[in-house]
Amino acid sequence: MTTALITHQDCLNHITPGGHPERVARLENILHTLGAPKYNALLRVDAPLGSDVQIMLAHPPEHVAAIKDAAPLSGSCALDADTHMSEGSLQAAYRAVGGNIKAVDLVLSGEATNAFCAVRPPGHHAEHCTPMGFCLFGNVVIAAKHALDNHGLSRVAIVDFDVHHGNGTQDLVWNDKRILFCSTHQMPLYPGSGAAHEAGAHQNVVNVPLKPYADGSDLQAAFVDTILPALAEFAPEMIFISAGFDAHRADPLANLEFTEADFAWATQQLCEFAKTHCQNRVVSTLEGGYDLQALAASTAAHVSVLMEQG
Numbered sequence: 627m628t629t630a631l632i633t634h635q636d637c638l639n640h641i642t643p644g645g646h647p648e649r650v651a652r653l654e655n656i657l658h659t660l661g662a663p664k665y666n667a668l669l670r671v672d673a674p675l676g677s678d679v680q681i682m683l684a685h686p687p688e689h690v691a692a693i694k695d696a697a698p699l700s701g702s703c704a705l706d707a708d709t710h711m712s713e714g715s716l717q718a719a720y721r722a723v724g725g726n727i728k729a730v731d732l733v734l735s736g737e738a739t740n741a742f743c744a745v746r747p748p749g750h751h752a753e754h755c756t757p758m759g760f761c762l763f764g765n766v767v768i769a770a771k772h773a774l775d776n777h778g779l780s781r782v783a784i785v786d787f788d789v790h791h792g793n794g795t796q797d798l799v800w801n802d803k804r805i806l807f808c809s810t811h812q813m814p815l816y817p818g819s820g821a822a823h824e825a826g827a828h829q830n831v832v833n834v835p836l837k838p839y840a841d842g843s844d845l846q847a848a849f850v851d852t853i854l855p856a857l858a859e860f861a862p863e864m865i866f867i868s869a870g871f872d873a874h875r876a877d878p879l880a881n882l883e884f885t886e887a888d889f890a891w892a893t894q895q896l897c898e899f900a901k902t903h904c905q906n907r908v909v910s911t912l913e914g915g916y917d918l919q920a921l922a923a924s925t926a927a928h929v930s931v932l933m934e935q936g
Contacts, residue, residue, distance in 0.1 A: 629740035629932045631660060632729050634673040634721040637746045641702065641713025646710065647879060647916040648746070648760040654917030656744050656912070658924040660929060666935060668739055673745060676768070679729060680750040683771040684764045684798045688698055689755045693719070693762055702906065705757050707778030719762045722911075729909040732778045740932050742869070743911035744925075750792035750868045750913050751817060757774035759790065759817060762802025766866050766911055767798040767805070772863055773786075774804050783862035785853065786872020787823050787892055788913045789880040795868065796831055803828035806860040808853045812832045812873070812880050829840070834855045838881040842888035845873075849895055850900065856900055864907040865900045866895070869925035886920075886927040891902070 637803040638650050646825065666779075676692050696705060697716040704710050722745035729741035749766055751759025770782045784799070785804040786792040791811040796819065807865065811820050813835030820833045834848040856867075871889060873882040900908045915921035 627669060628669045628738055629929065630671050630732050630741035631647070631668040631728060631744060631929070632671045632673050632725040632741055633657065633744040634725065636714065636721045637673070637718045640718035640747055641712035641714060642710050643702065651918055652915065652921055653744060653746050655918045655922040656925045659770050659926050660744070665929065667679060671728060671732070673721040673725030673743070674728055675720045676727055678752035679915050680768060680772060681763055683775060684767045685754060689936045692755070693757060697754060699879055704741040705743055709757050709760055715747065715762070719763070721745060722747060722749065722765050726765045726909065726911055727739065727772050729911070730769050730773045730777065733907050733909055734773065739906050739936060740908040741910070742929050742932055743909070745912060747909070748913045750786060751789060751790070752794040753797040758794070761794060764794050764798045766868050767795055769909060770805055770866050776802055779863045780804060781806070781862045782864045782866060783857055783860060784868060785896055786811070786868035786870070786913070787873060787889070788868055789873035789877065789882050790816055790870070790914060792832070792868055793817045793819040796824065799826070799830065801827045803830055806832070806856065806862060808832040808856055810836055810848045810853070812836055812840070812882050814878055821902060830919055834884060839883055841883035842885060842891070844930060845888050845892060849892060854895065854899065858903070862904060864904050864909070865896055867896060868913045869910045869928055870913035871921050874915065874917060874924055876917040876918040876920040877915065886924045889924045890927040890931050897935040901935065908932065908935070
């Protein structure tokens, strides 16, 4: 058994304007770091293209059509002040969806113990009909609904430790009692959602907002006191991780004080839970992280823990 690393060169063709934090170099640095000999045991898989049908597990047809219509044939366009598309963005977004679907298929078939999707654009800010926060499609939610609808699972959980609240994930799962969404995030901060009282239509959303300058001890408290008990009560059959590394102390977009060791600890906790309760089933996908060195180091720590379990 092993850990799958799922990515695609097309994800490097999503070009954002100069100075934009969600840039090609993010993925380049991650892939360079994961190319070191210590990661030779990874099962390296090209992300297939996702399909419209798969995207519509989470988004309505009009959202898919709007993203397709917005995609430029050359140059770039802005969907909002933060979210941009270049001529390679649509293909990259479909690879991000397809990579997450492939990760689910590999893990549930037993071909991999767990998987990490090194893809972009990210997904956790994309709402039902609204691309935002660098995100076009809700990659992780699409994968979670694929596991439920096409693999016969009845309950899955998504855990998000990105520094920004996954408003899109929350929006996409709000009315789905089969999915538990748990999030730690800085508050106040973009996008402004994620208060503890936001609990979902079926009490299936657990938000643990953290104050600016919270550190690893606060992350541990959030997991031990709230998130791990919520997971145990919900009893998911699979764990999905929205792995954003912008809560790192070096990240320029926020003010939390996590280190690589903190991300490794959180990953370990989720893997141990999955080993005990979910037949080891874990699929993780890249979200944020904008200091290149901290991003690469944090991703490496995260993947190393996945490999230890795989």
